[in-house]
Amino acid sequence: MNFSIKKDILLDGLLNVSRALSTKNLIPILSGIKFELKKNGLYLTGSDNDITIQSFIENKKENISNLENEGSIVIQGKYIVEIIRKLPDEIVNIELIDGLKVLIYTKNAKFNLNGMDPTEYPKLDLQTNNKPIILDKKILKNIVNQTSFAASNQETRPLLTGINFKISNNKLECIATDSYRLAKKIIKLDGKNEDNNIIIPSRNLVELTKILLDNDDEKVEMYVFSNKIIFKFDNIIFQSRLLNGTYPDTSKLIPEEYSLSIITNPYELYDVIDRASLLMSDREKNIVNLDINKNNVKITSNSPEIGKVEETMDVENENKETLKISFSATYMMEALRAIQSDRVKILFNGDMKPIILKNPDDDNLIQLILPIRTY
Amino acid sequence: MNFSIKKDILLDGLLNVSRALSTKNLIPILSGIKFELKKNGLYLTGSDNDITIQSFIENKKENISNLENEGSIVIQGKYIVEIIRKLPDEIVNIELIDGLKVLIYTKNAKFNLNGMDPTEYPKLDLQTNNKPIILDKKILKNIVNQTSFAASNQETRPLLTGINFKISNNKLECIATDSYRLAKKIIKLDGKNEDNNIIIPSRNLVELTKILLDNDDEKVEMYVFSNKIIFKFDNIIFQSRLLNGTYPDTSKLIPEEYSLSIITNPYELYDVIDRASLLMSDREKNIVNLDINKNNVKITSNSPEIGKVEETMDVENENKETLKISFSATYMMEALRAIQSDRVKILFNGDMKPIILKNPDDDNLIQLILPIRTY
Numbered sequence: 001m002n003f004s005i006k007k008d009i010l011l012d013g014l015l016n017v018s019r020a021l022s023t024k025n026l027i028p029i030l031s032g033i034k035f036e037l038k039k040n041g042l043y044l045t046g047s048d049n050d051i052t053i054q055s056f057i058e059n060k061k062e063n064i065s066n067l068e069n070e071g072s073i074v075i076q077g078k079y080i081v082e083i084i085r086k087l088p089d090e091i092v093n094i095e096l097i098d099g100l101k102v103l104i105y106t107k108n109a110k111f112n113l114n115g116m117d118p119t120e121y122p123k124l125d126l127q128t129n130n131k132p133i134i135l136d137k138k139i140l141k142n143i144v145n146q147t148s149f150a151a152s153n154q155e156t157r158p159l160l161t162g163i164n165f166k167i168s169n170n171k172l173e174c175i176a177t178d179s180y181r182l183a184k185k186i187i188k189l190d191g192k193n194e195d196n197n198i199i200i201p202s203r204n205l206v207e208l209t210k211i212l213l214d215n216d217d218e219k220v221e222m223y224v225f226s227n228k229i230i231f232k233f234d235n236i237i238f239q240s241r242l243l244n245g246t247y248p249d250t251s252k253l254i255p256e257e258y259s260l261s262i263i264t265n266p267y268e269l270y271d272v273i274d275r276a277s278l279l280m281s282d283r284e285k286n287i288v289n290l291d292i293n294k295n296n297v298k299i300t301s302n303s304p305e306i307g308k309v310e311e312t313m314d315v316e317n318e319n320k321e322t323l324k325i326s327f328s329a330t331y332m333m334e335a336l337r338a339i340q341s342d343r344v345k346i347l348f349n350g351d352m353k354p355i356i357l358k359n360p361d362d363d364n365l366i367q368l369i370l371p372i373r374t375y
Numbered sequence: 376m377n378f379s380i381k382k383d384i385l386l387d388g389l390l391n392v393s394r395a396l397s398t399k400n401l402i403p404i405l406s407g408i409k410f411e412l413k414k415n416g417l418y419l420t421g422s423d424n425d426i427t428i429q430s431f432i433e434n435k436k437e438n439i440s441n442l443e444n445e446g447s448i449v450i451q452g453k454y455i456v457e458i459i460r461k462l463p464d465e466i467v468n469i470e471l472i473d474g475l476k477v478l479i480y481t482k483n484a485k486f487n488l489n490g491m492d493p494t495e496y497p498k499l500d501l502q503t504n505n506k507p508i509i510l511d512k513k514i515l516k517n518i519v520n521q522t523s524f525a526a527s528n529q530e531t532r533p534l535l536t537g538i539n540f541k542i543s544n545n546k547l548e549c550i551a552t553d554s555y556r557l558a559k560k561i562i563k564l565d566g567k568n569e570d571n572n573i574i575i576p577s578r579n580l581v582e583l584t585k586i587l588l589d590n591d592d593e594k595v596e597m598y599v600f601s602n603k604i605i606f607k608f609d610n611i612i613f614q615s616r617l618l619n620g621t622y623p624d625t626s627k628l629i630p631e632e633y634s635l636s637i638i639t640n641p642y643e644l645y646d647v648i649d650r651a652s653l654l655m656s657d658r659e660k661n662i663v664n665l666d667i668n669k670n671n672v673k674i675t676s677n678s679p680e681i682g683k684v685e686e687t688m689d690v691e692n693e694n695k696e697t698l699k700i701s702f703s704a705t706y707m708m709e710a711l712r713a714i715q716s717d718r719v720k721i722l723f724n725g726d727m728k729p730i731i732l733k734n735p736d737d738d739n740l741i742q743l744i745l746p747i748r749t750y
Binding site: 082083101110113114275278279303306307312313 | 567646
């Protein structure tokens with residue numbers, strides 16, 4: 001293994017695959033990044049057995065030069081990333097010497113690193129023979145940003161830590177719920193797609209969005225297997241395991257009719273609720289009260305030790321009904337932020353039934369929050 | 376107590392005085408900020424008994440309006456700062472009602488806060504009757520930035536956690552040392568100043584620099600008392616306790632003559648040492664070796680488990696002597712960063728004697744580092 005490579009390109013690849021490395025990993029070899037030099041280029045792989053990320057740098061003269069001898073080695077992730085990041089040179093030379101020793105050098109600097117045996121690295125099958133589902137990068141990012149926060153972070157109900165991706169009739173329905181709230185996003189798919197129903201760990205999808213760059217017109221290929229999913233884009237392969245089990249049926253949770261609906265600006269309402277929840281000593285249980293009148297709403301909160309807050313805000317009340325209802329400030333704020341529109345429609349069926357939020361001009365995103373009984 | 380105040384001005388004042396609040400404070404009243412409204416304006420005070428900061432907002436129409444009834448109240452620091460920060464309005468109204476209840480309101484929002492009894496707040500004497508020492512803000516900031524890192528953070532030798540300010544013959548000498556390295560900065564004072572010799576806690580001076588804004592042409596007045604020091608600038612009073620005791624005499628540590636001196640760019644040398652120390656597993660004990668040759672230096676480090684680094688760098692070697700010496704990478708990097716010049720002169724007297732760094736064109740800053748014996 002012997003090659004010269006453009007520093008910035010190598011650093012990009014290393015930063016992407018190092019997202020799969022876990023600091024908590026108990027398997028020593030998985031603290032490393034696998035370098036695999038082939039005639040067609042350099043494959044970098046990082047994995048924690050849950051996520052695997054592979055980045056490919058093609059052997060063309062803008063990237064790699066002096067490629068001699070194929071070969072592979074595993075290098076400690078935290079050292080190699082910092083070394084490459086901090087080298088001032090434009091080109092870095094990498095050479096495998098003495099079996100497991102790696103020499104990284106530029107004009108003035110020489111790093112001799114102890115590598116790890118690549119034959120000990122887990123065999124990872126990143127082949128994709130089946131037919132992919134194709135999504136815009138931007139749409140995939142939106143799905144994750146608009147649903148992942150509603151997934152549970154409690155391992156007591158593992159299935160709820162995932163996002164349910166359900167494909168039927170060329171429609172993709174993505175649902176996350178922690179059983180107190182729910183986020184649902186529906187996407188129309190292009191082409192013909194097989195029906196499918198899988199659960200992807202939510203935090204893996206959040207990691208995926210971090211390496212989805214903002215060249216939004218590009219596509220992501222999604223390959224579904226029985227126990228894993230592979231996303232392919234740019235020169236990157238991102239693999240996540242799936243959660244095994246049947247996701248709860250939530251279709252009956254969302255009512256067809258509502259007794260009261262208001263329309264307002266979600267950003268302004270977000271700020272009002274943010275201020276109303278300021279005086280809570282325990283931010284996790286921050287309950288605010290909403291008092292809906294004919295032309296405005298009053299948001300109040302009360303913390304006997306610290307004090308109380310009261311704020312009014314004008315809204316459009318379509319039915320001119322009134323209602324008092326209480327809910328978690330955090331849940332409402334996260335749902336409002338996901339609306340991504342200047343207007344939000346909030347629907348109610350009395351003070352004990354789910355609250356629904358959606359964009360008044362778009363039925364493809366639904367946020368649901370259960371109210372909290374305060375009396 | 377009843378007044379209206381420009382939100383941004385109140386927030387500025389609150390942010391400044393809240394730097395004195397400690398989250399670890401066991402005295403409940405010190406988690407609050409004292410509001411004291413007088414005819415001439417609003418005094419805000421925060422204190423943890425170690426540092427006290429007072430900010431004064433003058434009663435003039437750009438700041439305060441509708442000032443009625445003098446009075447005072449102590450309000451929980453963490454709540455009042457967040458409330459004022461998050462209010463969207465330009466003007467905030469504050470009113471003391473019912474003894475210890477504070478009403479903070481704008482057009483749409485009303486916060487009722489439980490305050491604390493101002494008579495329980497410690498009596499702090501911030502009077503300054505004696506004659507101040509006057510320094511440029513920029514110079515005071517530089518003193519702290521160029522010396523504080525060399526102070527000890529170990530409470531086993533409390534005096535070394537401070538910076539020694541010694542005034543004699545209208546010269547201010549500031550020294551910090553943790554006994555392995557030393558930083559010394561000398562400033563010529565204007566006017567006539569009494570001789571003095573005090574030790575100010577280093578971390579208090581670092582807090583002070585955070586509220587010294589960058590209007591660099593302005594002055595800071597320094598008032599020295601037997602057990603405290605007061606800094607006055609803008610509308611702020613910053614008080615710190617002093618450390619009691621006699622600071623060690625370090626005057627004999629800095630040699631008059633040197634057997635070897637090199638001149639180089641401190642930023643480049645910083646980067647080289649930074650890279651050489653990358654492979655250390657314990658960053659606290661990161662020893663690098665310097666091998667001085669006629670026209671260049673070689674920096675090496677070796678960590679048997681991880682690997683080794685070797686980098687060469689051209690330097691001016693004034694005496695054409697050679698030397699091998701080892702030192703802490705962290706100490707050398709912090710000293711190099713304090714030089715604040717494009718050139719640094721590094722002076723040696725063999726491999727066991729202190730290393731001295733200074734700006735070749737300015738004798739007022741000296742950085743000293745003890746070498747480490749590696750054989």
